Amino acid sequence: MIILILAISFILEGIVSLIVKDGSLFIPIFSIISVATVYPLFKENKTKYLIYSVSLGLLYDTVYTNTPFTNTISFLATAFIITLIYEYIKVSKFNILLIDIVVILFYQSFSYLLLCILNYCTFNETTFIVNLYSSLILNIVYGLVLYIIIELLTKKHKGL
Numbered sequence: 774m775i776i777l778i779l780a781i782s783f784i785l786e787g788i789v790s791l792i793v794k795d796g797s798l799f800i801p802i803f804s805i806i807s808v809a810t811v812y813p814l815f816k817e818n819k820t821k822y823l824i825y826s827v828s829l830g831l832l833y834d835t836v837y838t839n840t841p842f843t844n845t846i847s848f849l850a851t852a853f854i855i856t857l858i859y860e861y862i863k864v865s866k867f868n869i870l871l872i873d874i875v876v877i878l879f880y881q882s883f884s885y886l887l888l889c890i891l892n893y894c895t896f897n898e899t900t901f902i903v904n905l906y907s908s909l910i911l912n913i914v915y916g917l918v919l920y921i922i923i924e925l926l927t928k929k930h931k932g933l
Contacts (some may be wrong), residue, residue: 774926775811779829782807787837789911800904800913802880804833806916808848809855809876813864819856826852840893847884854879854916857872863889873916874909880907 786803793799808826817860821863830848834841855876862868881904 774924774930775825778811778923779804779807779825782915782919783829783832783836783855790837791850795921798907800908802908803915804829804853805868805876805880806912807919808852810869810873810916810919812855812859814927816924822856823849823852840891841886843887843891843893844849847887848878850883851876851880859904861911866917869916869920873913877908878905879913881908 779901782803789799789803791802792810808829812822826848827845830845831842833844834849837886838844855872856876862872881923884903885904886896888894894900907915
């Protein structure tokens with residue numbers, strides 16, 4: 774189920790990014806949101822979780838970007854932050870909103886700064902802020918919907 778969720782999120786992100794215009798208020802980062810949302814399904818197997826996260830980041834670099842290993846590193850760093858967050862926060866619908874906000878802000882900030890450090894772009898405060906707020910709305914909604922779907926599927930699976 775985990776691989777299916779990550780794969781669907783990855784493909785859906787690609788489809789939505791083709792539909793959404795540049796400069797839109799709805800920039801999808803469904804892959805990293807799915808990484809945050811599936812963490813509780815790993816049941817304390819952090820190594821496997823980090824491997825899945827790095828693999829998805831590498832796939833993301835290969836398919837969607839022309840910046841080798843930047844998303845691989847960003848996904849790993851974000852996954853590490855996610856493991857720390859889940860140590861202190863109980864899984865719930867409200868908390869997943871908070872987790873998604875932290876994940877979006879961290880991932881976008883880390884990725885942008887990494888791109889600047891590697892000279893793929895120059896730091897611009899306006900671009901940085903626009904990237905932060907333009908990815909919040911759509912991805913928070915996606916994270917909540919994904920959480921509800923996972924919750925329903927795991928309850929259904931436990932009931933069998």
